[in-house]
Amino acid sequence: MLELKEIYKTFNPNSPNEKRALNGVNLTLEAGDFVTIIGGNGAGKSTMLNAVAGVWPVDSGQVMIDGVDVTKLPEHKRAIYLGRVFQDPMNGTATDMEIEENLAIAYRRGQSRGLRWGITAKEREWYKELLKTLDLGLETRLRAKVGLLSGGQRQALTLLMATLKKPKLLLLDEHTAALDPKTAAKVLELSDRMIEENGLTALMVTHNMKDAIAHGNRLIMMSNGRIILDIKGEEKQKLTVEDLLQKFSVASGSEFVNDRALLG
Ligand SMILES: Nc1ncnc2c1ncn2[C@@H]1O[C@H](COP(=O)(O)OP(=O)(O)O)[C@@H](O)[C@H]1O
Numbered sequence: 001m002l003e004l005k006e007i008y009k010t011f012n013p014n015s016p017n018e019k020r021a022l023n024g025v026n027l028t029l030e031a032g033d034f035v036t037i038i039g040g041n042g043a044g045k046s047t048m049l050n051a052v053a054g055v056w057p058v059d060s061g062q063v064m065i066d067g068v069d070v071t072k073l074p075e076h077k078r079a080i081y082l083g084r085v086f087q088d089p090m091n092g093t094a095t096d097m098e099i100e101e102n103l104a105i106a107y108r109r110g111q112s113r114g115l116r117w118g119i120t121a122k123e124r125e126w127y128k129e130l131l132k133t134l135d136l137g138l139e140t141r142l143r144a145k146v147g148l149l150s151g152g153q154r155q156a157l158t159l160l161m162a163t164l165k166k167p168k169l170l171l172l173d174e175h176t177a178a179l180d181p182k183t184a185a186k187v188l189e190l191s192d193r194m195i196e197e198n199g200l201t202a203l204m205v206t207h208n209m210k211d212a213i214a215h216g217n218r219l220i221m222m223s224n225g226r227i228i229l230d231i232k233g234e235e236k237q238k239l240t241v242e243d244l245l246q247k248f249s250v251a252s253g254s255e256f257v258n259d260r261a262l263l264g
């Protein structure tokens with residue numbers, strides 16, 4: 001479903017701020033893989049997701065989504081393949097618009113502009129049903145402005161919008177990090193369910209090792225722009241946080257314990 005081949009990306013090349021953020025990343029995902037990604041601050045996790053989304057061109061390497069070479073496609077042309085949810089709840093939804101308008105925008109994504117905008121009664125019923133599954137009481141608030149919602153409600157809505165068109169790939173970048181623990185757990189559970197029910201292929205960055213172990217069928221760890229660990233199947237199911245700390249120090253040659261970002 002996704003293939004990254006020898007991806008390199010350096011920011012601010014030939015300047016004092018030069019930073020090689022991706023240093024030969026190789027990753028192949030099967031359809032239905034749900035991969036959690038951990039690694040210290042600046043390891044290249046977000047940069048890898050941005051390389052998939054085409055936020056900027058990579059320096060070298062190849063990005064394939066479902067057999068299509070998208071390496072040279074700009075971000076807006078890859079968007080049809082992708083659903084994305086970021087850390088900031090303000091990011092994924094339009095504050096000044098109603099819940100149903102936000103959903104309608106997500107639903108019309110990739111359709112020609114000539115299409116009529118009006119939300120049909122049938123569509124509205126469908127949105128209500130979908131919102132009900134979030135279990136946040138939003139199904140009675142279709143006309144409420146999104147700006148009135150809590151961070152957790154907005155992330156849940158963003159998740160719904162990101163999966164509405166069943167994307168080839170769902171990219172989650174610390175999408176629960178800004179939420180309180182209880183809300184974060186709820187949004188995580190919701191993410192699990194949406195990935196499962198829609199049979200999605202997903203990449204989820206988290207700084208929480210317990211979450212990384214508990215969710216998905218595969219776990220990768222990044223350090224210095226590289227994937228240094230890739231654990232799946234039964235081995236992943238048996239993983240403990242202690243194992244991860246141990247494996248990190250062996251694979252990277254440095255102490256994981258010093259990296260506070262990973263001990264969330
Ligand atoms: N747009 C950018 N411009 C310059 N440097 C960047 C940019 N994006 C990321 N970087 C740098 O690349 C490195 C990897 O960043 P990132 O992928 O965001 O790490 P993380 O694993 O914490 O998500 C960091 O040193 C970061 O400062």
Ligand SMILES: [Mg+2]
Binds near residue numbers: 045046047173
């Ligand atoms: Mg990041």
